[in-house]
Structures are given as C-alpha cells and as structure tokens.
Amino acid sequence: MGGHLKQPNLITAQERLRDQVAHALRAALISGELQPGRVYSAPALAADFGISATPVREAMLDLAREGLVEPVRNKGFRVTEVSERDLDQYSELRALIEVPTVGAVTRSATRQQLEALRPVAEEIVVSARDHDLIGYLDADRRFHLALLALHGNDRLVETVGELRKRSRLYGLTALDERGLLVASAAEHLELLDLMLAGDAAAAEACMSRHLGHVRSLWAAEDH
Structure with missing residues (x-):
C-alpha cells in the first residue's frame, strides 16, 4: 500500500x-x-x-x-495557419459577444467587482512596456475573461476563451518593436474607467474600438 x-x-x-x-x-x-x-x-x-x-x-x-x-x-x-477570413469571423463573433456583455456588466457589476480588475489592467500595460509578450497575452486573457465572467454566463466565457485561442496571431514581436502594444494595452484602463463611471454606451463603444484595433494591428503585421 x-x-x-x-x-x-x-x-x-x-x-x-x-x-x-x-x-x-x-x-x-x-x-x-x-x-x-x-x-x-x-x-x-x-x-x-x-x-x-x-x-x-x-x-x-x-x-x-x-x-x-x-x-x-x-x-x-x-x-495552424489562420487566414484573414478566419480572423474576420473570429473578430466578428467576439464583438457580437463582448460588446453588449460589457454594457450589461457596466449596468450590473458593483464598483468593488470592477475595481478588482484594475491590477490586471495595469499588469497588461506594464507587460507591454517591459516587452513581456507572454505576460502581456496572459494578463490580457485574464482581464477579458474575468470581465465577461461578471455577467454570470460560464458558457459565454468558455466560448470567448476558445475564440481567443483560435484567433491568436503571429508577429507579436514585430508589433512590440514598433511600439504598438502599449497603446492597445492602455485601452483596458480606459474601458474600466468608463464602466466605473456607469457609462454603458461609452464602454460598449470603447470595447468595440479596442477589438477593432486589435484586429487591424494583427492584420497589418500578419500580411
């Protein structure tokens, strides 16, 4: 035994x-x-x-x-090779899910729940500044999924997690070298501040803009 x-x-x-x-x-x-x-x-x-x-x-x-x-x-x-069409479709699905969910969470979450996300949002910015690409992606994933989790739909969080994995892109190093990651990282703090201000419409617009920026940055480098 x-x-x-x-x-x-x-x-x-x-x-x-x-x-x-x-x-x-x-x-x-x-x-x-x-x-x-x-x-x-x-x-x-x-x-x-x-x-x-x-x-x-x-x-x-x-x-x-x-x-x-x-x-x-x-x-x-x-x-795996990810085509432009794949990226467009993954991005569209993420926007369809994440944009309205951010609006719903802005209306339902407590100030304490939202403030708990601030250290992760700051971690994204620090990782971008330090050129820590693995840290950047890890913190970015945790922020987005934790934010969506406040909506209370586990399947929704799972689905976005899968979309993120499948739409991960190449050439992050080149983006970092061109200084484009820091601006994208800062959008997480902007989003959080809008949500804390209770402005659901502005938070939705910010998330839509953020996802669009992420998609266009990647596309610019991938091709």
Whole structure:
C-alpha cells in the first residue's frame, strides 16, 4: 500500500514538465520562432529542449486541442495557419459577444467587482512596456475573461476563451518593436474607467474600438 503515496508526486512532476513545455511552445508560436504551416516533430523539439519526447508530444497535443497546431500522421505537428477570413469571423463573433456583455456588466457589476480588475489592467500595460509578450497575452486573457465572467454566463466565457485561442496571431514581436502594444494595452484602463463611471454606451463603444484595433494591428503585421 505504501507504494501508492509516491505516485501522485511523480504524476505532478510529469504534468508540470508538460505544462512548462506547452508554455515554451506558445512563446515560440507568439514570437514566430515556430512558423505557420511548418511541420515540427516532437523528437526534434525535445532535442532542442534537452528532454525526452514524451512531455513534448503531450504538450503538442494540448496545443492541438487549443487549435494552435494540428497533428500530421507519422511526421509531427503543423502550426495552424489562420487566414484573414478566419480572423474576420473570429473578430466578428467576439464583438457580437463582448460588446453588449460589457454594457450589461457596466449596468450590473458593483464598483468593488470592477475595481478588482484594475491590477490586471495595469499588469497588461506594464507587460507591454517591459516587452513581456507572454505576460502581456496572459494578463490580457485574464482581464477579458474575468470581465465577461461578471455577467454570470460560464458558457459565454468558455466560448470567448476558445475564440481567443483560435484567433491568436503571429508577429507579436514585430508589433512590440514598433511600439504598438502599449497603446492597445492602455485601452483596458480606459474601458474600466468608463464602466466605473456607469457609462454603458461609452464602454460598449470603447470595447468595440479596442477589438477593432486589435484586429487591424494583427492584420497589418500578419500580411
């Protein structure tokens, strides 16, 4: 019986490595180091990481579930290409969901609930200024999903989370180098202030503008 006690620790260590690899692979996708349309094998990536192929294969399967890569039989994983049409459709869906939801949350949320989002909004700005792209995307995701969660519809939050994963774009490094991320980051604080002022219409307009900016920034760099 005593042998069972060690097993959970082993599993946790394996899962932690898998998560670390997945995190590193996402970073490589964002920076453009892993290129759209290219096929990468788990053993080759594992050699780069200096680890065995198993956690890399597991991490790639996690990314495949998120739509970031797709398995290629007997070869590895292809980095998913996102077309302009895909981006337009994902952006339209996000706007249809997020814009009216921001208006509804402005009318229903307490001041305390909204103020609780301020540290995350500030984290987005700091990450943009520090050129911390992974931190930027992580804080941006947490802000948007936490804001939507105040509406109380779990499926809505899930849906936007999926749309965000599938519409993630390439070339964030180049955008950062051109100084375009900081302005986009600051829009989160502007949105929060409008919501705290109770101006639902202005908050909706700000969210619509923000999503439009995000889409046009990415498009400008992607093509």
